[in-house]
Amino acid sequence: MPDGSDSLAVKVVSRIAEVPAAEWDACAGGNPFVSHAFLNALEESGSATAETGWLPQHLVLENPKGGPGNTLLGCAPLYLKSHSYGEYVFDWNWADAYERAGGRYYPKLQCSVPFTPATGPRLLVNPGAERAEVEAGLTAAMLELARRHQASSLHITFPTKAQYDTLGEFGLLQRLGVQYHWANRGYADFDAFLAELASRKRKAIKKERRKVAESGIRLTALSGDAIEPRHWDAFFAFYRTTADRKWGQPYLTREFFHLLGERLADKVVLVMADHGDELVAGALNLKSDDTLFGRNWGCLERFRFLHFETCYYQAIDYAIAHGLKYVEAGAQGEHKIQRGYLPTPTYSAHWIADAGLSAAVEEFLIRERRAMQHEIAALGDWSPFKDDCGGPEGT
Structure with a gap:
């Protein structure tokens, strides 16, 4: 010892x-x-x-x-x-x-x-x-x-x-x-990442992203002052809905998200999805100098493939655009492998x-x-x- x-x-x-x-x-x-x-x-x-x-x-x-x-x-x-x-x-x-x-x-x-x-x-x-x-x-x-x-x-x-x-x-x-992490090999954009995948996997991801776009959902990654109180209010509602569905009692309070936005907003990447001018889903990420960490996700309505887009593909887009080396997508989920997140x-x-x-x-x-x-x-x-x-x- x-x-x-x-x-x-x-x-x-x-x-x-x-x-x-x-x-x-x-x-x-x-x-x-x-x-x-x-x-x-x-x-x-x-x-x-x-x-x-x-x-x-x-x-x-x-x-x-x-x-x-x-x-x-x-x-x-x-x-x-x-x-x-x-x-x-x-x-x-x-x-x-x-x-x-x-x-x-x-x-x-x-x-x-x-x-x-x-x-x-x-x-x-x-x-x-x-x-x-x-x-x-x-x-x-x-x-x-x-x-x-x-x-x-x-x-x-x-x-x-x-x-x-x-x-x-x-x-x-x-x-x-074991978790499932994505590594940035100096990709110029998301298409460059897709080019390294086997053809069948590449087509599957393109289909998932296309279905989300065709549903009329728009996604925006927000940081710093771009995150408004209404975004935190909406995200907390998403978080509570998912917590109620999965484990019954949410761990984090509304005040936590308020304080996070007040004191650490420059480290936050909040991906918000809106449909018909209504916020319907979101994913909370935090970032270090080289890694984007996916933490919490939630939604009010069920849209096919929206979870994959909001949590995984938007995170990859952000990491590539900002020169981050890794994305850690949180606990569990062997389904992440087929989306480029390896054990x-x-x-x-x-x-x-x-x-x-x-x-x-x-x-x-x-x-x-x-x-x-x-x-x-x-x-x-x-x-x-x-x-x-x-x-x-x-x-």
Whole structure:
């Protein structure tokens, strides 16, 4: 297990608002989901709070020397949880097995971005700090906090591959998942992307896009000041409709979207669909310097192929036009493969306090990783690209 928390000043904060935004963001880099604005919007809106089962326990590692612009050496978004909802790396079976054996699985610690299955850094390090030391210190502090809370476990979900490897070296259990990502190979436009697909797949996508256009739907990608309150009102209605249809209770509040538009609109790409001057569907994306992340989708009426157009093809159009390298289209969905989104590994790391449960989970994860590696390879055989010329690079 990592060593380093004894020599570094680690503090737990129950509200991210207690941390100066500039200092947090200096550690967070360009990923929008671990930005101070995004995490604070979740808390301030009532979406991720103790009342919803996400008690903030963020870690901040302070520079003992202080100094302007370099106060924090590192930080981590961390929550004490009373359930396993909103995580997208599911441990329900672990919880059930442990509780049937007489254990208490909740509370647990979760290092993640609530309701957001997007890859990004979880151990946030100031560029001027010693990365290995800070990552070791933050990890050691998480484990100590888990013990103090008498939590059953610690879960670090959707870290980068580099941090996944580091956490494995620290002795955490490693889990492999899969999502479907699109890679930009320097395409001049959407037609250039289509030209790399097999003929049958290319024709299918053209047909889907044509059917949407023929239905009279117009699509617009909005960012910054172009997003008006009416757009957020409409999108929240779409989101609620889809949430009611799929899982019954929407995680995010209307206030969250208001705050997102107020504080992070330059990172938002909101694709809105209108039909007969009425807004009928939308897809929420956020962007980093090189990636467009698809997050939420919703619609009021059912139009054939509209989901594919709004969520997948508009995202590709936007990425090409703005020189982004990747589109991450969110969790699940093997149907994305035929639309150019190829299977890509995702990662998580886990620590379990109970030695017996930890051993059982470790044995399970070894088998699961092996199976997942075979599945990713097999799914890759479904690639729509000619000679597999369009696969993701290094993701």
